[in-house]
Amino acid sequence: MLAGVALSTTAALSDLEMALGGLGFGSVWGMLTDGDLKAWVAGLDDLFALVAGRFGRVEPRRRARAYVRGLLAPLAVKNGWTLAEAAGDATPDGMQRLLNAAAWDAGDVRDDVRGYVARHLGAADGVLVVDETGFLKKGARSAGVQRQYSGTAGRIENCQLGVFCAYATGKGRALVDRELYLPKSWTDDPGRCQEAAVPEDVQFATKPELARRMLERALDAGVPAAWVTADEAYGRDSKFRAWLEQRRVGYVVAVGSNQAIAGDAGASRADVLAAHAPELAWKRRSCGDGSKGPRVYDWAAATLPQDGTEPPGWSRYLLVRRSLARNAKGEHEHAYYLCFAPSGTPDEELIRVAGSRWAVEACFQAAKNEVGLDNYQVRRYDAWYRHVTLALLAHAYLAVTAANAPKALAAASSQSRSARSAVSWHT
Numbered sequence: 001m002l003a004g005v006a007l008s009t010t011a012a013l014s015d016l017e018m019a020l021g022g023l024g025f026g027s028v029w030g031m032l033t034d035g036d037l038k039a040w041v042a043g044l045d046d047l048f049a050l051v052a053g054r055f056g057r058v059e060p061r062r063r064a065r066a067y068v069r070g071l072l073a074p075l076a077v078k079n080g081w082t083l084a085e086a087a088g089d090a091t092p093d094g095m096q097r098l099l100n101a102a103a104w105d106a107g108d109v110r111d112d113v114r115g116y117v118a119r120h121l122g123a124a125d126g127v128l129v130v131d132e133t134g135f136l137k138k139g140a141r142s143a144g145v146q147r148q149y150s151g152t153a154g155r156i157e158n159c160q161l162g163v164f165c166a167y168a169t170g171k172g173r174a175l176v177d178r179e180l181y182l183p184k185s186w187t188d189d190p191g192r193c194q195e196a197a198v199p200e201d202v203q204f205a206t207k208p209e210l211a212r213r214m215l216e217r218a219l220d221a222g223v224p225a226a227w228v229t230a231d232e233a234y235g236r237d238s239k240f241r242a243w244l245e246q247r248r249v250g251y252v253v254a255v256g257s258n259q260a261i262a263g264d265a266g267a268s269r270a271d272v273l274a275a276h277a278p279e280l281a282w283k284r285r286s287c288g289d290g291s292k293g294p295r296v297y298d299w300a301a302a303t304l305p306q307d308g309t310e311p312p313g314w315s316r317y318l319l320v321r322r323s324l325a326r327n328a329k330g331e332h333e334h335a336y337y338l339c340f341a342p343s344g345t346p347d348e349e350l351i352r353v354a355g356s357r358w359a360v361e362a363c364f365q366a367a368k369n370e371v372g373l374d375n376y377q378v379r380r381y382d383a384w385y386r387h388v389t390l391a392l393l394a395h396a397y398l399a400v401t402a403a404n405a406p407k408a409l410a411a412a413s414s415q416s417r418s419a420r421s422a423v424s425w426h427t
Contacts, residue, residue: 039404047397050112060102063087063094064390071371071394078372099376099383106382106389111221113393114167114176118223120400123169126225127356128218130211130234131166132181133364134159135374143196143381144182152364162388163207165214167223168359172403174396175363176223177214178388180381181207197380208237219247226250229357235338248311250341252319252353257336261318263305270336273302274320281426282322285348287355295355298322298332301339301347301426315343319350347426367395 048065055061070083080092080099089095134150136159144160153159165177186193187204205213211234218225228251234240235253244251257271277300286294304316317339322332339350367373371394376387 043397043401043404047116047393050116051109051393054108054112055102055104057103060098060104063098063102064104067095067098067390068394071391072397075372078375079377099378099386100380104386106385109389109393110177111217113389113396114218114221114223116393117167117174117176117396117399118221121167121169121171121174121403122224123171124224124226126167126169126223127227127229127353127359128215128223128225129166129168129357129360130163130214130228130230131357131360131364132161132163132207132233134161135376141196142379143193143198143384144180144186146183146185148183160384161207162384163210163214164360164364165211165218166360166363167218167225168356172399173359173363174399175360175367175392176396177217178385178392179205179210179214180384181205181210193381197382199381202381206237208234208240212240212243215244215249219249227252227353227356229253229353231357232256241338241340245309245311245314245340248314250339250345250353252337252339252341252350254357255336255338257334259336259338261304262307270318270320271334273318274300274334274336277302277320283347284324285351287321287351288358290358295358297324299347299351301350303426313343314340315345316340317345317350319347319354321354363395363399366398367391370398371395 047068051064052061055064066087067083070086071078073086075082075086080095084090084092084095087095132151134152134157136150136153136157137145138158139145140158142160145158147156147158148161149155150157150159150161161181163179163181164175166173167176182193182198182202182204184204186196186198187202190200193200193202211230215228226249228244228249230240230251230253232254235255236259241251241253255270257269259270260267261270261273263273281300281302282298283300284296284298286296287299288295299322300320302318304318306315310316319337319339321335321337323334324332327333337350337354339353341350364373371391373388373391373395376384378384378387
């Protein structure tokens with residue numbers, strides 16, 4: 001089956017098999033052509049060459065390679081012990097040293113991951129998506145842990161929260177940045193921070209502030225992105241929206257039904273405006289494919305009155321999504337979005353961007369299921385960043401590989417995963 005394929009080393013072949021299993025392509029290994037195999041092995045070589053220079057010594061460089069290979073392997077759990085066993089080590093000491101003591105900068109590797117994703121998946125209409133995910137923990141010593149609401153669990157839990165930035169285009173999607181949220185119970189306690197190796201200059205930052213840092217890094221690095229989207233936790237933050245407007249970056253961000261919308265006759269709530277949308281304003285559109293096919297809703301968009309703060313050639317919009325089915329109360333459920341975009345932007349483009357927000361959820365699921373994003377056993381602040389960054393690197397490889405996979409493999413993979421206001425409604 002592999003005749004004529006020049007694999008550089010046995011380890012490269014092993015990496016390739018692991019990646020195929022992680023992507024759900026193991027059952028179609030025989031469908032790969034020689035050219036496919038060469039491309040996949042070259043992709044693995046590129047992956048490790050990309051970050052090799054970030055590790056000044058041979059030992060941490062080899063350890064990082066083994067760590068990422070373990071993350072790509074089809075292991076049930078991916079922690080220090082199992083990754084060490086996969087690498088042939090008798091103890092997890094080497095893996096723990098990589099995360100806790102070795103000399104390397106996770107920020108540099110993060111920059112490499114972001115550049116790798118932009119190079120392979122980049123598109124001018126790309127969307128940067130910010131969201132958070134929870135990591136359930138026991139005890140009180142892991143950096144940032146406390147009882148707080150976790151959207152992942154859907155309730156208050158003892159957990160850490162990571163704020164992430166994903167990048168989505170028609171070519172694929174991947175996580176490109178991460179920040180650990182430190183509640184005030186941590187930043188107001190220097191002794192506790194010192195014990196978890198939190199740098200002295202780290203101050204409290206809200207989740208929207210962390211999101212803005214990541215977006216600023218991506219935009220300053222030249223990631224091709226015309227849009228930002230986020231859920232209500234970020235969309236309701238007026239400073240977050242204002243910053244995006246200053247950067248001339250379009251956004252479609254979720255807001256609550258009670259969001260105040262300025263109009264000629266004063267402010268009105270988003271849900272009150274939506275209730276006065278004429279029937280002709282509603283359009284039935286898909287905002288992208290989900291696990292069960294197209295996600296179809298009724299949508300209405302309105303151009304909001306100018307208030308003089310908009311940059312020339314830009315407008316603000318209200319976008320409303322209405323469910324097709326009725327809930328138990330016999331009502332259609334609605335979602336609301338504030339938008340900022342070049343004047344004349346088609347409604348379909350705003351809808352596309354709104355639908356792109358689900359890309360980050362898909363990334364979280366894939367990164368946790370396939371590359372052990374949440375399997376770490378570390379307490380230190382810097383160790384969290386190191387594990388998560390290497391997981392992002394492994395996930396980026398899978399995302400790029402999937403984007404370049406032959407159509408037959410992609411098909412097989414999908415089968416294996418089972419009050420009135422003076423606004424102008426678009427008609």
